[in-house]
């Protein structure tokens with residue numbers, strides 16, 4: 171039994187070994203067949219791909235090369251063929267200005283070549299990858315973007331910036347290169363103070379961003395924005411007083427510290443305040459002063475810097491205020507600010523828009539206009555206003571119809587306002603007198 175068993179076991183073992191050998195051979199054969207067949211398929215696929223490429227059928231060629239690589243991931247020829255095809259495709263898309271497709275194709279090519287290098291270590295593929303990395307397709311700089319490679323996104327230099335042309339009544343500020351616009355067209359609209367100052371008021375003054383309304387002989391001011399929203403009430407007079415006065419038109423004249431208006435107040439003991447405010451009614455400077463006098467303090471601007479205050483009924487009571495240093499100064503210490511030849515001009519004031527541009531009236535008062543800092547004439551008219559805070563002025567050849575000009579002296583609107591007289595009313599507002607009525611225009 172044991173012998174039989176032994177024999178049986180040996181037999182089994184032999185059969186086992188034989189079966190193993192057959193299996194191994196089969197696996198080897200299958201493997202051989204598989205490798206042989208896939209490399210045959212790869213070769214076939216490569217041939218098909220090359221055919222597509224030769225016929226400039228690039229989309230099909232790409233698919234075919236990719237299939238070839240699937241069969242044989244180490245096929246140098248397939249990667250090189252794919253790279254050539256991708257290059258041809260990128261060029262074709264660039265030719266058609268289809269930058270999105272060109273970029274997608276370029277990025278795909280880089281990815282394929284990187285895989286190729288990894289899978290093959292081929293110098294040829296590496297060379298092709300380097301070529302792709304060096305390749306750029308530049309799109310010229312625009313107003314908002316620098317010169318840019320549409321493939322890899324790198325930039326060179328700076329954006330050009332817009333070539334702005336000024337706004338007109340019809341067109342907003344517009345770029346002459348790209349036609350981008352900014353803001354709104356110039357508008358000139360008649361405004362009514364009663365629409366802004368809806369409560370009690372008798373008079374009003376326009377500032378850049380506010381309108382101050384007040385009633386004569388009432389000791390407070392109401393400050394509104396141009397939408398009619400009440401911003402602040404200013405009550406400069408407290409209790410019993412012997413004198414008070416105000417000046418609300420300093421903004422056009424004084425150039426320093428945003429000063430827009432001024433009040434003075436003195437009690438019966440001669441203790442008083444001279445207060446300078448900005449256009450929102452905020453105190454810029456409060457001078458405490460002890461001075462007994464009769465009447466009230468009258469004031470005038472000496473030039474764009476100094477205020478001169480003088481008692482109406484007491485001789486010798488006067489103050490010189492330097493609005494630049496916000497101090498009370500001696501007359502002798504004042505610096506001359508704006509000197510002009512009074513033989514040539516009866517008045518001269520600076521414009522808001524340009525430090526070196528002055529608004530003048532000729533000595534004979536027959537012409538009015540603009541000169542530079544050396545008093546060279548830039549433009550003179552029969553009548554004109556100074557520029558408003560938005561850089562627009564009204565000018566007239568005949569003193570009857572007025573054009574709107576911008577700060578480059580371009581006519582924005584011809585004969586837009588008919589009037590007997592015009593003046594800059596403060597901030598953005600122009601005033602025009604027609605008959606006995608004043609009309610106010612907000613130009614922006």
Ligand SMILES: [Zn+2]
Pocket residue numbers: 305306307319320321322323324
């Ligand atoms: Zn690039």
Ligand SMILES: [Zn+2]
Pocket residue numbers: 313314331332333345346347348349350
């Ligand atoms: Zn532009």
